[in-house]
Amino acid sequence: MDSFCEQVVKREFGIKQKLAVLVIIAIFALAEFATIVAYVLIPSAFIIAITLSIAIAAVAVILFSVSRIKNVEFDYSVVGNILAVDKVINKSRRKKVARIEIGNIEELFEASEENYPKDRYARKIDVSNGTNEGKYYCVYREPNRGKCLMTFSPKQKILDGMKPSLNRELMVKLFYKK
Numbered sequence: 001m002d003s004f005c006e007q008v009v010k011r012e013f014g015i016k017q018k019l020a021v022l023v024i025i026a027i028f029a030l031a032e033f034a035t036i037v038a039y040v041l042i043p044s045a046f047i048i049a050i051t052l053s054i055a056i057a058a059v060a061v062i063l064f065s066v067s068r069i070k071n072v073e074f075d076y077s078v079v080g081n082i083l084a085v086d087k088v089i090n091k092s093r094r095k096k097v098a099r100i101e102i103g104n105i106e107e108l109f110e111a112s113e114e115n116y117p118k119d120r121y122a123r124k125i126d127v128s129n130g131t132n133e134g135k136y137y138c139v140y141r142e143p144n145r146g147k148c149l150m151t152f153s154p155k156q157k158i159l160d161g162m163k164p165s166l167n168r169e170l171m172v173k174l175f176y177k178k
Helices: 015-041 045-070 156-165 168-176
Strands: 004-010 072-079 082-089 093-101 107-110 123-127 136-142 146-152
Touching: 004 156, 015 045, 072 156, 082 123, 093 123, 093 136, 093 146, 107 168, 156 168
Parallel strands: 123 146
Antiparallel strands: 004 072, 072 082, 082 093, 107 136, 136 146
16 A cells, blocks of 8 residues: 655745846836826726726736735655645645656655755756745656756655655665665
8 A cells, every 4th residue: 555645835925026027116106106107197987997997906916916826835745656746826726846756766855955956957846835944855867857856844744654665875865765
């Protein structure tokens, strides 16, 4: 019987997300300012209609973008020899991010600023919690793309679920610190 373990990681609302919200709000403010200036210079009913339509569209975009940015979770699950990572948006939509055969993982190590992998990767995925605590780097190969890097935040339960399928060298390095 295959082993099964699962973990849900909520993405923290970090500086990148806050900057994205500020950019969206700034674009909205500039659009409103431009329509007000156009209304003052050329007053007509057509401009009022455009102003209202832009305002409604901008508010809708802001509300949609902010809620989508804030409510992101990652679901890690280990079933036998497969590590599956899914992105859950607003607890309603699920998108497959990666399916990795654990036996094909080339490197797996704890993340820090000193040991960031400097190789070139075909794909870089960040499915971590957004903080620097408990982050791991995982280097693996995808058949269609090549060498890939995934940054994730597994708890010990997920690492223990991966342990039987990891190759011996990685297991000794990761669990026995040799």
